[in-house]
Amino acid sequence: MPELSYLEAIRQALWQEMKRDERVFLLGEDIGRYGGAFGLTHGMLDEFGEERVRETPISEATIVATAIGASLLGMRPVAEIMFMDFILLALDQMVNQAAKMHFMFGGRTSVPMVVRMPGGSGSGAASQHSQSLESVLMHFPGLIVINPSTPYDAKGLMLSAIRNPNPVCFVEHKILYKTKGEVPEDDYTIPIGVAEIKRPGRDITVVANNIMVIKTIHVAEKLSKEGIEVEVIDPRTLLPLDTKTIIDSVARTGRLLVVHEACQTGGWAGEVIASVVGSPAFDYIDAPVRRLGGKDIPIPYNRGLEMAAVPQEAEIEQEIRALVGGKI
Amino acid sequence: MPVPFIMPKFDMDQEKATIISWSKKEGDFVKFDESVLTVETEKVAIDVPCPATGTLARILFKDGDVVPVTKVIAYILKEGETLADLPNADLPTPPSKPEVVPVSKPVAAPQAAPVTATPIAIRMAKEEGVDLSRVPASGDRITREDVERFISDQKSKGRVTVAATPAARRVARESGVALETVAGSGPRGRVQSVDVVTAAKSIPVPTTTVSGREAEIVPLTSIRRTIAERMQQSFQESPHIALTVEVDMTEAENTRKRFNTQVEKLGQPRITVTALMIKVVAWALVRNPYMNASFNGNSISLWKDVNIGVATAAPQGLMVPVLKGVDHLGVSEINMRLLDLAERARENKLKLEDVQGGTFTISNLGMFGIRQFRAVINPPESAILAVGSVVRQPIVVDEQDRVEVRPILSLTLSADHRVIDGIVAARFLSDLVVGLEAPSMLLL
The missing domain is CATH 4.10.320.10 (E3-binding domain)
Known part of the structure; x- marks a missing residue:
C-alpha cells in the first residue's frame, strides 16, 4: 500500500473527490498560487483552475458565509481556515447560520460544507496560531467535529465529511501533517461518529485525540514491555462522540484517562468522563478517573515553555503508571 | 394563589372515592389535564386529570385514603409560588381548629x-x-x-462511608462482604475490587460462638442470595396450591423404548424420561394457557412461547436452564438440547440467555427415591411441576378389579392461585396423565 503523509492524504481525498464530483470546490486564503500556508492545496490550482480553487480576501467570516451560501445552492464547498484560531472570527456564521439552518427551515435545506482548520501547538507559532479549539466547536448541535490522528483516517474521514449533508469542522493538526502512514489509492470512507480502538489492552483505557493518540501509542508500546497493557481509543469524531466504545472499554479495564492538547478547563475530557461515570460502567471503575489536558495558559512562544504547556509522553506515562499502580 | 386540587365527582350519586395511587409526588412538575392519580369509585377506577400546570404540593391524602368528593386533596403551585403561599387551614382531619397533640419529651x-x-x-x-x-x-x-x-x-446514615472504588462496592454487594471489614490497599486505604475479592475468599474461616454454639459461617454467594430472595418472594407473594396425581408409566416406558431403538440406529443419545416428560408438559401447556402465564398485578401475561425450565443441580447451586419453544420441538431434539444444557450447567458454562425467559419449570427428585414433593414456584412463572420417583406397585387395572404391578409416577403441581384456579390446575394434570399414559394422544 502506498505511504502518504497526513497532509498528502488529505490532499488526495480533496483531489479525488473534486475529480469525482464537480460540485466540490475549494476556497480560502492563499490556497491557489501559494498552495496554502502548509502547502496542502499545492498543485490544485493548476489541475482544477480558478473556478474551483478560489482565493478569498482575508476575512474568515466571508469565507464561511460564502461556503454556506454555495452549499445552500447545491455545491459542496471545502473551505480552509489558515489557522484554527481564526475560526473564532467566523463563529457566528458557523454556529448561528450553518449549524441551525437545516433545523430552522424544517429540514428543507441543508448545509453540506466542510471547513478545514489546522490547530495545535508545536510549531513555534505562539498563542494566536497554536490553539486546540475543538472543545469549543463541540458545544454546538448541528455541527460535526472531526479530528483524525492518522493519514489513513484523515483521507477516509475527509471523503465522509464532503459527502455528509451537515456542516463539518475538519480539525487537522499541523504537527501531524508530516507523519506518514499507509493510505490506499482507492475511494474509501470512514463512518462519522465511530471511535476506533487503536490498540487493545486490559489494564487501562486512554482516550486521546489527534497528536495525543500518537503520543499515547508510543507510551503504550513502552509500557507493554513491562506487562502494562494500555487500550488506546481515538474518538476520531468528537461530535457526535462515540461514547459506547469508550464505556464498553472502561467496563473491561476499570480505569480511564483522557488526554488532549486543548486546555483542560472546559475541555472535552470532561464530556467523556461524565458520560462514563454516569453509565453502567460506573460499577466497574476501580481507580480515580483522570484527565490530562493542556495547561490553562495561552500557548507560549518559547520552545521549552510551549512543550511544557501541553501533555508530553513523559506525563502521559506518569499518569498511566500512577493509575495502574494504584498510586493516585 | 395556588390552585386547589379537588377530588372530582364522577357519578351523579357519588359521595366519595378511594385513592388507588398517586403517579406524581410532591415537588413534581405537572401539566394541565395530565393524569396524576388514579381513584376508584364504587363503579370504576378512573385517572384524575390535573386542574392546572405547575408544581404538585401538599398532598393531603395518600394511597388508600377514602376521600369525600369536592375535598381538596392537594395544591398546584404556579410559577413563582412557594409552599409559603399555601393556605394554612387546609390540613386533613376536622379542620375547624388545628388539633395539637403534646408529645412526651x-x-x-x-x-x-x-x-x-x-x-x-x-x-x-x-x-x-x-x-x-x-x-x-x-x-x-x-x-x-x-x-x-x-x-x-x-436512611442516609445507612450508607457505608468507606473509601472504596465503585467496582469494589459492586463486588462487595455481589459477594455479601461488608466493605467496612475490608482493608484497602489503595492510596489512603481506599478499598479496590481486588481487596474485596481477596476478603471474600478468606471469609469462610471463622467459626463463631453465638450463644455458645459453634457454627461454620458461610457467606452468601451471589447465586445463593438470588435463590434466597426469589424463593422468599415467591412463597410470600404468591398463594401456592398443590395438587398430586399418579400416572401409570407403562405406555410412556414402552414409547421411550421404541424411540430408543430408533435413535440408537441414528447414533443419537438415548431419550430420557425427562425429555419425554417435557414434551408432554409442553403439549399440556398449550392446551391450558393459564398454566403458561405470569401475574403482573393488574393483568396476566399468557405467554405465546412455551419455555420450560429444568431445575438442575450444579456445583455452584441450583440452576434452571430453559428449553425455548418446546412446543415446536420433537422429543429427540428436546433430549439433545437438554443434555447440552445439563452438561453446561454442571460445568458452570451457562450463558445468561440459557437461564432466562422460562414460562414453566419442572423439578425432578425421583432419582433420590422421593415419592412426591411440593416445589416453590419460580417467579415470574405461575406453576412448577414436581416429579417424584417411579415405583412399581400393584394397582387395579380394569373393571373386573384385576390387579397388576405397574410403574407408577407421582406428579405434584404447585400453582399460583392468583392466576390458576384449582379446576384449571386439575385439567392440566389430567391432560398430563392422558399424555403420559397414552403418548399417541399427542398426535391427535
Missing part, C-alpha cells in the same frame, strides 16, 4: 418547652414507626416535613 431535656406536632406528622410518625420525641421541629410544631427529613436522614 425525653427527660434529658426537661427545660425545653413541650413540643407539639401536627396531626399529619403524628399519623406519619405512627405509620413509619418514628419516635416523635426524637424528631427536631423546625418551627413551633413538628410538621410533616420535619418527620420526612428525619426519616431521610436516618
Whole structure:
C-alpha cells in the first residue's frame, strides 16, 4: 500500500473527490498560487483552475458565509481556515447560520460544507496560531467535529465529511501533517461518529485525540514491555462522540484517562468522563478517573515553555503508571 | 394563589372515592389535564386529570385514603409560588381548629418547652414507626416535613462511608462482604475490587460462638442470595396450591423404548424420561394457557412461547436452564438440547440467555427415591411441576378389579392461585396423565 503523509492524504481525498464530483470546490486564503500556508492545496490550482480553487480576501467570516451560501445552492464547498484560531472570527456564521439552518427551515435545506482548520501547538507559532479549539466547536448541535490522528483516517474521514449533508469542522493538526502512514489509492470512507480502538489492552483505557493518540501509542508500546497493557481509543469524531466504545472499554479495564492538547478547563475530557461515570460502567471503575489536558495558559512562544504547556509522553506515562499502580 | 386540587365527582350519586395511587409526588412538575392519580369509585377506577400546570404540593391524602368528593386533596403551585403561599387551614382531619397533640419529651431535656406536632406528622410518625420525641421541629410544631427529613436522614446514615472504588462496592454487594471489614490497599486505604475479592475468599474461616454454639459461617454467594430472595418472594407473594396425581408409566416406558431403538440406529443419545416428560408438559401447556402465564398485578401475561425450565443441580447451586419453544420441538431434539444444557450447567458454562425467559419449570427428585414433593414456584412463572420417583406397585387395572404391578409416577403441581384456579390446575394434570399414559394422544 502506498505511504502518504497526513497532509498528502488529505490532499488526495480533496483531489479525488473534486475529480469525482464537480460540485466540490475549494476556497480560502492563499490556497491557489501559494498552495496554502502548509502547502496542502499545492498543485490544485493548476489541475482544477480558478473556478474551483478560489482565493478569498482575508476575512474568515466571508469565507464561511460564502461556503454556506454555495452549499445552500447545491455545491459542496471545502473551505480552509489558515489557522484554527481564526475560526473564532467566523463563529457566528458557523454556529448561528450553518449549524441551525437545516433545523430552522424544517429540514428543507441543508448545509453540506466542510471547513478545514489546522490547530495545535508545536510549531513555534505562539498563542494566536497554536490553539486546540475543538472543545469549543463541540458545544454546538448541528455541527460535526472531526479530528483524525492518522493519514489513513484523515483521507477516509475527509471523503465522509464532503459527502455528509451537515456542516463539518475538519480539525487537522499541523504537527501531524508530516507523519506518514499507509493510505490506499482507492475511494474509501470512514463512518462519522465511530471511535476506533487503536490498540487493545486490559489494564487501562486512554482516550486521546489527534497528536495525543500518537503520543499515547508510543507510551503504550513502552509500557507493554513491562506487562502494562494500555487500550488506546481515538474518538476520531468528537461530535457526535462515540461514547459506547469508550464505556464498553472502561467496563473491561476499570480505569480511564483522557488526554488532549486543548486546555483542560472546559475541555472535552470532561464530556467523556461524565458520560462514563454516569453509565453502567460506573460499577466497574476501580481507580480515580483522570484527565490530562493542556495547561490553562495561552500557548507560549518559547520552545521549552510551549512543550511544557501541553501533555508530553513523559506525563502521559506518569499518569498511566500512577493509575495502574494504584498510586493516585 | 395556588390552585386547589379537588377530588372530582364522577357519578351523579357519588359521595366519595378511594385513592388507588398517586403517579406524581410532591415537588413534581405537572401539566394541565395530565393524569396524576388514579381513584376508584364504587363503579370504576378512573385517572384524575390535573386542574392546572405547575408544581404538585401538599398532598393531603395518600394511597388508600377514602376521600369525600369536592375535598381538596392537594395544591398546584404556579410559577413563582412557594409552599409559603399555601393556605394554612387546609390540613386533613376536622379542620375547624388545628388539633395539637403534646408529645412526651425525653427527660434529658426537661427545660425545653413541650413540643407539639401536627396531626399529619403524628399519623406519619405512627405509620413509619418514628419516635416523635426524637424528631427536631423546625418551627413551633413538628410538621410533616420535619418527620420526612428525619426519616431521610436516618436512611442516609445507612450508607457505608468507606473509601472504596465503585467496582469494589459492586463486588462487595455481589459477594455479601461488608466493605467496612475490608482493608484497602489503595492510596489512603481506599478499598479496590481486588481487596474485596481477596476478603471474600478468606471469609469462610471463622467459626463463631453465638450463644455458645459453634457454627461454620458461610457467606452468601451471589447465586445463593438470588435463590434466597426469589424463593422468599415467591412463597410470600404468591398463594401456592398443590395438587398430586399418579400416572401409570407403562405406555410412556414402552414409547421411550421404541424411540430408543430408533435413535440408537441414528447414533443419537438415548431419550430420557425427562425429555419425554417435557414434551408432554409442553403439549399440556398449550392446551391450558393459564398454566403458561405470569401475574403482573393488574393483568396476566399468557405467554405465546412455551419455555420450560429444568431445575438442575450444579456445583455452584441450583440452576434452571430453559428449553425455548418446546412446543415446536420433537422429543429427540428436546433430549439433545437438554443434555447440552445439563452438561453446561454442571460445568458452570451457562450463558445468561440459557437461564432466562422460562414460562414453566419442572423439578425432578425421583432419582433420590422421593415419592412426591411440593416445589416453590419460580417467579415470574405461575406453576412448577414436581416429579417424584417411579415405583412399581400393584394397582387395579380394569373393571373386573384385576390387579397388576405397574410403574407408577407421582406428579405434584404447585400453582399460583392468583392466576390458576384449582379446576384449571386439575385439567392440566389430567391432560398430563392422558399424555403420559397414552403418548399417541399427542398426535391427535
